[in-house]
Amino acid sequence: MTENLLTVANLSAVSDREDGVPVLRDVDLTLRPGEVRGLVGESGAGKSTIAKAILGILPRTVRITGGRIDFKGRDLLVMKPRDLRNIMGSEIALIPQDPQTALNPARRIGFQLADGLRLKRGMSAKIAEARALQLLADVQIRDPDRIMKSYPHQLSGGMRQRVLIAAAFAVDPQLVVADEPTTALDVTVQKEILRLIRRMQEAHGTGVLFVTHDLGIVAQICDSVTLLYAGKVIEEGPVRDVLETPQHNYTKALIAAGPRYDRPDAGLEPVPEAVFRELRQEIGID
Numbered sequence: 681m682t683e684n685l686l687t688v689a690n691l692s693a694v695s696d697r698e699d700g701v702p703v704l705r706d707v708d709l710t711l712r713p714g715e716v717r718g719l720v721g722e723s724g725a726g727k728s729t730i731a732k733a734i735l736g737i738l739p740r741t742v743r744i745t746g747g748r749i750d751f752k753g754r755d756l757l758v759m760k761p762r763d764l765r766n767i768m769g770s771e772i773a774l775i776p777q778d779p780q781t782a783l784n785p786a787r788r789i790g791f792q793l794a795d796g797l798r799l800k801r802g803m804s805a806k807i808a809e810a811r812a813l814q815l816l817a818d819v820q821i822r823d824p825d826r827i828m829k830s831y832p833h834q835l836s837g838g839m840r841q842r843v844l845i846a847a848a849f850a851v852d853p854q855l856v857v858a859d860e861p862t863t864a865l866d867v868t869v870q871k872e873i874l875r876l877i878r879r880m881q882e883a884h885g886t887g888v889l890f891v892t893h894d895l896g897i898v899a900q901i902c903d904s905v906t907l908l909y910a911g912k913v914i915e916e917g918p919v920r921d922v923l924e925t926p927q928h929n930y931t932k933a934l935i936a937a938g939p940r941y942d943r944p945d946a947g948l949e950p951v952p953e954a955v956f957r958e959l960r961q962e963i964g965i966d
C-alpha cells in the first residue's frame with residue numbers, strides 16, 4: 681500500500697464571522713502521490729476553506745475546532761511556523777483562482793519566476809533565469825523570451841494562468857492545490873488550461889487537489905473526487921464510480937443538473953428541493 685501524500689482527518693472548523701456556524705464537519709480526504717483529486721461542491725460548501733487550511737492561509741475569522749492535516753505523515757496544523765514556511769511554496773504549491781491579482785503588476789514575468797527559484801531552490805540568478813525560460817516553454821508559451829520581459833498587464837488571462845502554472849510546478853512540489861484555476865477564464869481557454877495542468881501533473885508526478893464547482897471538470901481531469909455540501913463530505917471515490925454509480929441522491933441530482941460530464945451542452949435540471957431537505961436533515965442543519 682502506498683502511503684498517502686495528504687490525509688485530512690476529521691477536520692472541523694467554524695466561522696467566527698457568522699456566530700460559530702460550522703464551516704467544515706469532520707472532513708476526511710486523502711491524496712496519494714501523483715493522484716488528482718477533485719474537491720467539488722456549490723459555493724459556500726467549504727472547498728476554499730479546506731484548501732486554505734492545507735496552505736496555512738485561513739482567515740482569522742475561520743477557526744479549526746478539530747482534526748488534522750497530515751502531509752507526508754506530519755500534521756501541518758501543529759507544525760512550527762518555520763517548518764511550514766519551508767514547505768509552502770516548495771513542497772506544496774498553489775495555483776490561484778484569479779490570475780489577475782496573483783502576479784505582482786510592477787515586476788516583469790521573468791523576474792517573478794526566477795525570484796521564486798532563487799528563494800525556494802537556492803539557484804543563482806543566472807541559472808534561475810534559464811530555468812524560468814524553460815518553464816515558460818514547458819507551459820507552451822510560444823515566445824518565452826518576450827514573455828520573460830513582459831509585465832503581467834501585457835498578458836491575457838490565459839497567458840497569466842500559464843505563467844502561474846509554471847510558477848507552481850517550477851519548484852517541483854509534491855502537492856499542488858488548485859482553487860478553481862479556470863473559473864475566471866473563457867471556456868475555450870479553460871479547456872487548454874485543464875489539459876496543461878494535467879500534462880504538467882503527469883510529467884512531474886505531482887499530487888493535485890483540484891477545487892471546482894463543476895463536475896464536468898472533475899470528469900475531465902480528476903482521478904478521484906470528494907463532494908462537499910455545507911462542509912460535510914457527501915460522497916467520495918474514484919471519479920468513474922462516483923459519476924457512473926453515484927450513491928447519494930444529492931450526487932445523482934447534481935449529475936442530472938449538469939453540466940453533464942458526458943454531454944457538457946445537455947439541458948439542465950435543477951436539484952429538487954426535496955433532495956436539499958433530505959441532505960440538510962441528514963447533516964442536521966435547521
Ligand SMILES: Nc1ncnc2c1ncn2[C@@H]1O[C@H](COP(=O)(O)OP(=O)(O)O)[C@@H](O)[C@H]1O
Binds near residue numbers: 721
Ligand atoms: N473570511 C471568512 N471568515 C469567516 N467565515 C468565512 C470566511 N470565508 C468563508 N467563511 C465561511 O466558510 C463557508 C465556506 O466558504 P468557502 O470555503 O469559501 O466555500 P467554497 O470555496 O466552497 O465556495 C462560508 O459559507 C462562510 O460561512
Ligand SMILES: [Mg+2]
Binds near residue numbers: 727728729
Ligand atoms: Mg472557494
